[in-house]
Amino acid sequence: xxxxxxxxxxxxxxxxxxxxxxxxxxxxxxxxxxxxxxxxxxxxxxxxxxxxxxxxxxxxxxxxxxxxxxxxxxxxxxxxxxxxxxxxxxxxxxxxxxxxxxxxxxxxxxxxxxxxxxxxxxxxxxxxxxxxxxxxxxxxxxxxxxxxxxxxxxxxxxxxxxxxxxxxxxxxxxxxxxxxxxxxxxxxxxxxxxxxxxxxxxxxxxxxxxxxxxxxxxxxxxxxxxxxxxxxxxxxxxxxxxxxxxxxxxxxxxxxxxxxxxxxxxxxxxxxxxxxxxxxxxxxxxxxxxxxxxxxxxxxxxxxxxxxxxxxxxxxxxxxxxxxxxxxxxxxxxxxxxxxxxxxxxxxxxxxxxxxxxxxxxxxxxxxxxxxxxxxxxxxxxxxxxxxxxxxxxxxxxxxxxxxxxxxxxxxxxxxxxxxxxx
Amino acid sequence: xxxxxxxxxxxxxxxxxxxxxxxxxxxxxxxxxxxxxxxxxxxxxxxxxxxxxxxxxxxxxxxxxxxxxxxxxxxxxxxxxxxxxxxxxxxxxxxxxxxxxxxxxxxxxxxxxxxxxxxxxxxxxxxxxxxxxxxxxxxxxxxxxxxxxxxxxxxxxxxxxxxxxxxxxxxxxxxxxxxxxxxxxxxxxxxxxxxxxxxxxxxxxxxxxxxxxxxxxxxxxxxxxxxxxxxxxxxxxxxxxxxxxxxxxxxxxxxxxxxxxxxxxxxxxxxxxxxxxxxxxxxxxxxxxxxxxxxxxxxxxxxxxxxxxxxxxxxxxxxxxxxxxxxxxxxxxxxxxxxxxxxxxxxxxxxxxxxxxxxxxxxxxxxxxxxxxxxxxxxxxxxxxxxxxxxxxxxxxxxxxxxxxxxxxxxxxxxxxxxxxxxxxxxxxxxxxxxxxxxxxxxxxxxxxxxxxxxxxxxxxxxxxxxxxxxxxxxxxxxxxxxxxxxxxxxxxxxxxxxxxxxxxxxxxxxxxxxxxxxxxxxxxxxxxxxxxxxxxxxxxxxxxxxxxxxxxxxxxxxxxxxx
Numbered sequence: 008x009x010x011x012x013x014x015x016x017x018x019x020x021x022x023x024x025x026x027x028x029x030x031x032x033x034x035x036x037x038x039x040x041x042x043x044x045x046x047x048x049x050x051x052x053x054x055x056x057x058x059x060x061x062x063x064x065x066x067x068x069x070x071x072x073x074x075x076x077x078x079x080x081x082x083x084x085x086x087x088x089x090x091x092x093x094x095x096x097x098x099x100x101x102x103x104x105x106x107x108x109x110x111x112x113x114x115x116x117x118x119x120x121x122x123x124x125x126x127x128x129x130x131x132x133x134x135x136x137x138x139x140x141x142x143x144x145x146x147x148x149x150x151x152x153x154x155x156x157x158x159x160x161x162x163x164x165x166x167x168x169x170x171x172x173x174x175x176x177x178x179x180x181x182x183x184x185x186x187x188x189x190x191x192x193x194x195x196x197x198x199x200x201x202x203x204x205x206x207x208x209x210x211x212x213x214x215x216x217x218x219x220x221x222x223x224x225x226x227x228x229x230x231x232x233x234x235x236x237x238x239x240x241x242x243x244x245x246x247x248x249x250x251x252x253x254x255x256x257x258x259x260x261x262x263x264x265x266x267x268x269x270x271x272x273x274x275x276x277x278x279x280x281x282x283x284x285x286x287x288x289x290x291x292x293x294x295x296x297x298x299x300x301x302x303x304x305x306x307x308x309x310x311x312x313x314x315x316x317x318x319x320x321x322x323x324x325x326x327x328x329x330x331x332x333x334x335x336x337x338x339x340x341x342x343x344x345x346x347x348x349x350x351x352x353x354x355x356x357x358x359x360x361x362x363x364x365x366x367x368x369x370x371x372x373x374x375x376x377x378x379x380x381x382x383x384x385x386x387x388x389x390x391x392x393x394x395x396x397x398x399x400x401x402x403x404x405x406x407x408x409x410x411x412x413x414x415x416x417x418x419x420x421x422x423x424x425x426x427x428x429x430x
Numbered sequence: 431x432x433x434x435x436x437x438x439x440x441x442x443x444x445x446x447x448x449x450x451x452x453x454x455x456x457x458x459x460x461x462x463x464x465x466x467x468x469x470x471x472x473x474x475x476x477x478x479x480x481x482x483x484x485x486x487x488x489x490x491x492x493x494x495x496x497x498x499x500x501x502x503x504x505x506x507x508x509x510x511x512x513x514x515x516x517x518x519x520x521x522x523x524x525x526x527x528x529x530x531x532x533x534x535x536x537x538x539x540x541x542x543x544x545x546x547x548x549x550x551x552x553x554x555x556x557x558x559x560x561x562x563x564x565x566x567x568x569x570x571x572x573x574x575x576x577x578x579x580x581x582x583x584x585x586x587x588x589x590x591x592x593x594x595x596x597x598x599x600x601x602x603x604x605x606x607x608x609x610x611x612x613x614x615x616x617x618x619x620x621x622x623x624x625x626x627x628x629x630x631x632x633x634x635x636x637x638x639x640x641x642x643x644x645x646x647x648x649x650x651x652x653x654x655x656x657x658x659x660x661x662x663x664x665x666x667x668x669x670x671x672x673x674x675x676x677x678x679x680x681x682x683x684x685x686x687x688x689x690x691x692x693x694x695x696x697x698x699x700x701x702x703x704x705x706x707x708x709x710x711x712x713x714x715x716x717x718x719x720x721x722x723x724x725x726x727x728x729x730x731x732x733x734x735x736x737x738x739x740x741x742x743x744x745x746x747x748x749x750x751x752x753x754x755x756x757x758x759x760x761x762x763x764x765x766x767x768x769x770x771x772x773x774x775x776x777x778x779x780x781x782x783x784x785x786x787x788x789x790x791x792x793x794x795x796x797x798x799x800x801x802x803x804x805x806x807x808x809x810x811x812x813x814x815x816x817x818x819x820x821x822x823x824x825x826x827x828x829x830x831x832x833x834x835x836x837x838x839x840x841x842x843x844x845x846x847x848x849x850x851x852x853x854x855x856x857x858x859x860x861x862x863x864x865x866x867x868x869x870x871x872x873x874x875x876x877x878x879x880x881x882x883x884x885x886x887x888x889x890x891x892x893x894x895x896x897x898x899x900x901x902x903x904x905x906x907x908x909x910x911x912x913x914x915x916x917x918x919x920x921x922x923x924x925x926x927x928x929x930x931x932x933x934x935x936x937x938x939x940x941x942x943x944x945x946x947x948x949x950x951x952x953x954x955x956x957x958x959x960x961x962x963x964x965x966x967x968x969x970x971x972x973x974x975x976x977x978x979x980x981x982x983x984x985x986x987x988x989x990x991x992x993x994x
Binding site: 050063067118123125139159167259333359367 | 718722725843863864865866867868875876908911912914915918919922923926927934935937938939942945946947950951953954955957958959960961962963964965966967968969970971972973975976977978979980981982
């Protein structure tokens with residue numbers, strides 16, 4: 008039987024999930040195909056909308072700053088209201104898991120690098136740690152978790168925030184290999200693995216005990232984001248009960264446990280909305296007729312299967328997720344070969360300082376106001392293809408801290424417009 | 431001011447460190463000064479080929495003979511820096527037979543073991559060689575880690591009483607009464623180990639004899655003493671591939687040409703090179719055509735290279751020299767031989783000798799010759815022992831196997847640590863604390879990083895060259911900050927941040943030349959990790975923390991208020 012849907016979304020990150028959920032809510036039959044692990048598992052789990060524009064002063068009110076962005080920025084394509092709406096959808100989907108929806112004002116979250124970062128939504132597990140809340144803080148790191156050095160991050164934060172930050176490194180309770188993965192440590196907390204069978208001491212209690220002697224005057228305690236996977240609420244709750252102060256996770260990754268928790272929640276929502284999700288197989292080609300895509304072909308190992316749909320959404324990610332790829336000769340979009348604006352000379356793709364305003368960081372497809380990718384002449388490549396998320400060009404998500412906001416808003420708008428265009 | 435020393439060596443490359451070791455072992459008091467890190471100049475920017483001499487067997491047989499002799503010496507005294515890969519000179523269908531015969535004959539004349547392989551035999555050894563292979567000559571080329579070798583020489587010099595100062599550029603050569611009596615150096619962060627935030631000082635170091643072993647920079651030091659040293663720096667590109675496409679050194683068997691060698695090196699393969707004369711050893715263009723040429727030309731030899739991932743490119747500057755008046759125009763024709771310039775004979779300036787030209791494989795021999803020369807000048811009769819005494823790390827290989835499953839490391843990690851550390855493994859890896867991996871790509875553990883920090887101060891690039899941390903596929907995206915963390919709390923946050931930034935910028939310098947495909951994807955990931963997840967791309971200028979969202983009240987009791 009032929010595979011048919013109204014809207015086919017390619018890509019399973021924030022943008023693709025938003026597009027598929029929105030299309031399904033609008034009444035379309037939606038299908039989402041995703042190839043590899045998406046980048047949520049690598050990202051911190053913070054939902055940034057807009058943190059910087061132009062200066063080093065973090066933006067307090069992101070929605071007020073959006074109109075100042077250049078015309079080609081994805082936010083300008085969808086408009087401020089669409090960004091608001093997409094966050095409302097996010098809040099609904101992530102209820103109980105995320106905070107920050109009570110206001111439009113940015114919060115400042117500590118990063119595991121020891122800086123503060125402007126962000127719009129934060130995992131509930133990170134909420135008690137906001138740097139925009141002036142409370143003395145103890146950061147706790149673990150000897151074998153080399154990616155988070157609590158005393159160093161604390162020293163860096165302490166010099167920039169209006170409260171005291173101390174850091175301490177302790178051994179993680181239990182017997183683990185020196186290079187045990189952080190997911191292994193998270194599982195030990197999840198299961199509250201017994202350390203002492205006689206006295207029935209579990210990992211959580213043992214951890215609290217090790218931390219308590221360092222607590223001092225601290226009003227809250229931050230850990231690297233490894234406080235459980237499935238059972239993260241219970242893990243935090245136990246630690247808070249034992250220690251008597253709020254406990255938070257410092258967002259971290261990869262791998263990112265907050266990112267994995269968000270991913271789980273998104274896929275639950277996709278299921279609830281009746282989106283058919285298929286993962287593991289890449290889209291390798293397409294057929295088109297008179298400027299409309301009629302089907303994409305999915306490589307199922309032994310053969311390529313055509314997936315028909317009326318509308319298509321490209322949400323395959325940017326350079327990191329390989330939604331944009333390149334050779335020595337040029338940068339391209341591998342599924343539909345949509346035009347990617349770029350300097351012709353490869354040596355103009357970058358600047359010589361690592362954190363300069365890097366041209367490559369803005370690589371992606373250019374779109375019209377309906378989010379349809381444009382050819383070199385400025386005409387839509389296909390009348391029924393829209394693009395969303397990091398596959399879009401014209402913005403530097405790392406520099407401006409806008410990755411999630413762009414994915415959510417362009418995803419939702421692409422899904423909605425696809426739905427409206429159904430024939 | 432410190433007491434005068436017998437010999438001051440300028441230049442912390444292989445030659446300078448080799449000289450410092452040689453003289454210190456002979457009992458002389460030695461100070462070595464280097465403007466950057468050890469290996470900062472040409473030593474740290476070469477393809478890591480341990481020559482069999484085969485490459486010079488036709489054009490320069492004196493060099494070829496020295497190479498095979500020193501090749502044997504280094505296998506002996508520096509086993510932990512050398513991988514005896516073997517090498518091939520590969521003739522393709524259209525390459526000249528005559529040159530092949532000359533090469534074979536030349537190897538035999540220079541006592542370089544050489545065996546002719548059929549195309550089939552050659553492809554059996556190296557399956558990724560093109561089907562266009564006609565035949566090949568097998569020679570005992572090898573791969574050498576120039577960083578490890580150079581650092582081991584310096585460490586042994588220190589062990590024998592020498593003083594080694596890095597980040598100490600010479601600002602003047604002191605001449606009194608028509609004689610060189612020492613140098614003035616600027617210690618960028620004071621004498622001793624480098625610490626980024628420490629203020630600089632200057633020092634006059636007096637010596638009975640000054641050796642200018644600065645390679646491509648020899649003209650500058652000469653100029654400070656008022657003499658001409660006509661070095662002809664020539665740049666060459668090298669490109670690092672993500673895996674070892676070949677396990678033996680593969681040379682194209684044809685007369686000199688660009689892009690004719692692939693050297694397996696640790697987990698990577700290094701492609702080389704070009705040969706273009708430059709004015710300034712520190713400021714020359716790094717060009718796209720050189721990068722593209724490596725892939726295009728060498729994929730004729732090893733076709734898979736055209737599809738392979740490159741992780742970075744770097745350039746080195748050969749310190750070529752030819753006596754005034756020789757007048758060679760093409761730098762590829764300039765001799766690879768070394769020259770000892772006795773400035774007393776040559777320029778009537780006693781107290782200083784320059785050593786120029788030469789190549790990495792024969793660094794020890796060059797050091798021996800110049801040490802003999804200086805000893806004669808100073809009336810010292812001690813004999814050279816550097817060809818017999820193993821370097822630190824290569825003393826006792828019988829113990830290596832026992833390390834394999836020790837130290838609580840998974841065996842591939844343990845194996846690589848031990849290969850790098852050689853007989854020092856015990857001393858470095860046996861710590862009371864847990865020893866997690868800091869650099870995943872190169873399997874470098876915390877104990878190795880801390881050992882390197884002990885020797886290198888806050889200089890993470892010096893840590894990098896000692897350990898290989900941040901030199902793998904991710905080019906430091908996942909580990910630069912972890913390496914920096916190991917500096918803390920011995921060094922404060924400001925110092926750690928400066929050290930981190932310097933390492934990240936150094937990594938980026940080479941990554942820029944591999945910005946397509948996987949390389950560009952990796953660069954974008956690194957940029958996002960540093961810029962977004964860690965937000966280390968800038969220091970936020972927060973005017974008013976209270977203006978930002980501080981959360982809701984329910985958020986403060988964390989887990990307890992969760993709804994579902």
